[in-house]
Amino acid sequence: MMKRDRDIFTENGNNEEEFSHIPVLLNECLDGLAIKSNGTYVDGTLGGAGHSSEILSRLSSGGLLIGIDQDEDAIKAAGEKLTNVDSEGSYVVVKANFSTIKEVVEKTVEQHRGITAENQCGADGILLDLGVSSHQLDTPERGFSYRFDSALDMRMDKDGGLTAATVVNEYSEKELTRILRDYAEEKWAARIAAMIVQRRAKKPIETTFELVEIIKAAIPAKARAAGGHPAKRTFQAIRIEVNQELEVLKQAIDAAIDILNEGGRLCIITFHSLEDRIVKNKFKEAMNPCTCPPDFPVCVCGKKTKGKVITGKPITATPEELAINNRSHSAKLRVFEKRAAK
DSSP states (O other): OOOEEEEEEEEOOOOOOOOOOTTTTHHHHHHHTOOOOEEEEESOOOSSSSSHHHHTTOOOOOOOEEEESSHHHHHHHHHHHTTTTTOOOEEEEEEGGGHHHHHHHHHHHHTTTSSGGGGOEEEEEEEOOSSOOOHHHGGGGGGOOOOOOOOOOOOOTTOOOOOOOHHHHHSSSSHHHHHHHHHHHHTTTTHHHHHHHHTTSSSSSOHHHHHHHHHHHOOOOHHHHHSSOOOHHHHHHHHHHHHHHHHHHHHHHHHHHHEEEEEEEEEEEEEEEHHHHHHHHHHHHHHOOSSSSOOOSSSSSSOOOEEEEEEOOOOOOOHHHHHHOOOGGGGGEEEEEEEEOO
């Protein structure tokens, strides 16, 4: 294995806990990216580097991988994993939110201009694997899961200011109801919000199990027995609010498409309908941005297409993957290719 750049922009420290992660739709993502060995590729949600390590293994001495993640644990673990990949390509790991993907890529590619394909300043492929990681869910102190009793946190970036405790204890009943309805399509949103406000009037709600008990009390027994865990949707909604996931996604899609090189591809994996709807609509808008009325004979708005949607329908996991990776059950992959306007 030839020596390559190994820049990790984070604090030094050993990764004491393994950041395990089975990459979802791995082969489908690799096919979707259409990897060129000397290209520049960006994993905007680095996680445990499951996808990134496979991308890096396919790069030659002219190739560059840029890994981005806002989670310090992921940064440390990914750096260790990528170091052991047999590849002649270079990689850079950056701690950042992928909403800043444009700035990160432009700065990093500029620094490595001499080793990128044809000195291009953009990316030949970008991957976003959305949602919370298995590691985050399985680490009790992060407060993401209703399966463990811990402080209400849910921050993907542990340096972030807003926590789940703040949302639960300080948002108004109206705001809580909106979040549960908009971000989780929770049927019992109003009842849960009212119960939260009632309980916190007595004492602050501090732990995940306290919140779970409130949710259970708010949802009728018959409804609790009909579906999965009663707290699943509420925890999803609060997590999305804490990390502003949907707004960040909208910003990131626009920025990612803008920094793709001609023929470059953007691959996005979603795990719930809200994310998938945003990706679908953003891709459709990028392919056909014209805002002229349908009855206009010619376009006068001047907005030009940015490319083409490669996936007519989202790609889902094969039966083989479903059998070994539970996280893949709700995964959907959509792919967009950058093309010059004609």
